[in-house]
Amino acid sequence: xxxxxxxxxxxxxxxxxxxxxxxxxxxxxxxxxxxxxxxxxxxxxxxxxxxxxxxxxxxxxxxxxxxxxxxxxxxxxxxxxxxxxxxxxxxxxxxxxxxxxxxxxxxxxxxxxxxxxxxxxxxxxxxxxxxxxxxxxxxxxxxxxxxxxxxxxxxxxxxxxxxxxxxxxxxxxxxxxxxxxxxxxxxxxxxxxxxxxxxxxxxxxxxxxxxxxxxxxxxxxxxxxxxxxxxxxxxxxxxxxxxxxxxxxxxxxxxxxxxxxxxxxxxxxxxxxxxxxxxxxxxxxxxxxxxxxxxxxxxxxxx
Ligand code: CAA
Ligand code: NAD
Numbered sequence: 449x450x451x452x453x454x455x456x457x458x459x460x461x462x463x464x465x466x467x468x469x470x471x472x473x474x475x476x477x478x479x480x481x482x483x484x485x486x487x488x489x490x491x492x493x494x495x496x497x498x499x500x501x502x503x504x505x506x507x508x509x510x511x512x513x514x515x516x517x518x519x520x521x522x523x524x525x526x527x528x529x530x531x532x533x534x535x536x537x538x539x540x541x542x543x544x545x546x547x548x549x550x551x552x553x554x555x556x557x558x559x560x561x562x563x564x565x566x567x568x569x570x571x572x573x574x575x576x577x578x579x580x581x582x583x584x585x586x587x588x589x590x591x592x593x594x595x596x597x598x599x600x601x602x603x604x605x606x607x608x609x610x611x612x613x614x615x616x617x618x619x620x621x622x623x624x625x626x627x628x629x630x631x632x633x634x635x636x637x638x639x640x641x642x643x644x645x646x647x648x649x650x651x652x653x654x655x656x657x658x659x660x661x662x663x664x665x666x667x668x669x670x671x672x673x674x675x676x677x678x679x680x681x682x683x684x685x686x687x688x689x690x691x692x693x694x695x696x697x698x699x700x701x702x703x704x705x706x707x708x709x710x711x712x713x714x715x716x717x718x719x720x721x722x723x724x725x726x727x728x729x730x731x732x733x734x735x736x737x738x739x740x741x742x743x744x745x746x747x748x749x750x751x
Pocket of ligand 2: 469470471472473474475492493494498542554555556557558559562566583584585586606607608609700701702705
């Protein structure tokens with residue numbers, strides 16, 4: 449009897465309800481992928497306008513995915529779209545949004561204090577067993593986790609843009625993340641049909657640690673007058689097999705995001721200063737409100 453009971457318990461422990469905080473570019477993508485793969489998801493943001501924008505992001509992306517997966521089958525496309533939406537709820541109240549979650553994934557603005565404030569509040573209202581995860585690009589997971597009293601149930605879960613397309617998720621373990629938490633997260637990522645990799649809580653984890661210095665050096669190369677933006681993009685696509693050139697990718701990630709990552713790391717001092725040296729053209733674009741693709745202009749123009 450006790451054997452049966454324990455196996456039922458472990459089944460019941462599997463994550464079923466997920467709450468995603470932030471319905472922006474990343475949050476909406478995470479909601480979509482979770483819902484598409486059978487999780488019940490609550491999407492939480494500060495107001496209805498942001499929620500509606502998140503729903504639009506999901507709608508556009510889901511149509512693309514349905515068309516790709518079921519090319520000439522309109523009924524199957526419709527069924528995928530409907531079943532995904534049937535798994536999604538929304539809420540503008542963070543307490544209600546968190547109540548039934550087994551896993552909370554945070555994808556709000558990249559600001560340590562804001563993230564800590566949110567997690568401190570959620571720690572009080574979420575289920576005691578709920579796992580907390582942050583999608584931060586550049587902040588130490590252990591600094592965010594400090595706001596809570598569930599250090600063993602706190603980890604990084606770093607998705608990539610565009611979430612429905614990019615296969616990778618980095619799982620970041622702090623010194624305090626338990627093996628049980630890691631195993632649950634690994635299980636969730638496999639159910640989302642993504643490929644997990646594991647990484648320590650170091651600046652940029654794996655991908656951004658390598659990608660961001662590369663993007664910054666591309667900007668400095670052009671600033672030194674060694675080649676044009678267009679030729680650098682062409683070179684890396686045709687000569688190094690990159691799907692996007694570095695300037696296309698900077699615009700795609702968001703120049704404000706890129707600048708905030710680099711500025712933060714420079715202040716932090718944990719990474720060799722030459723790798724995160726500032727670039728005037730990046731600073732100037734951000735100062736003028738040109739954040740890349742999302743604002744219509746960055747290193748390239750988008751109409
Ligand atoms: N949902 C949302 N957007 C999608 C999508 C989906 N399911 N599928 C494609 N897209 C978007 C692309 O961004 C692009 O937008 P527009 O049509 O509006 O121009 C377009 O759709 C291109 O789609 P295609 O189908 O024509 O192209 P593709 O599928 O062959 O490749 C890509 C698109 C996967 C984005 C590819 O170009 C690529 O891999 N680029 C590199 C992306 C990358 O490196 N991402 C990581 C950034 S770093 C990061 O995310 C971490 C961080 O912390 C900053
Ligand atoms: P975004 O600006 O598109 O979306 C952030 C959303 O969070 C907004 O809708 C905002 O209203 C909402 N928000 C802010 N405070 C909130 C709160 N207290 N409760 C609920 N919602 C709140 O940002 P994004 O590009 O989706 O990035 C989100 C996170 O993901 C950041 O930590 C970022 O570093 C990380 N990230 C970004 C990328 C990228 O390429 N843009 C890739 C990987 C990870």
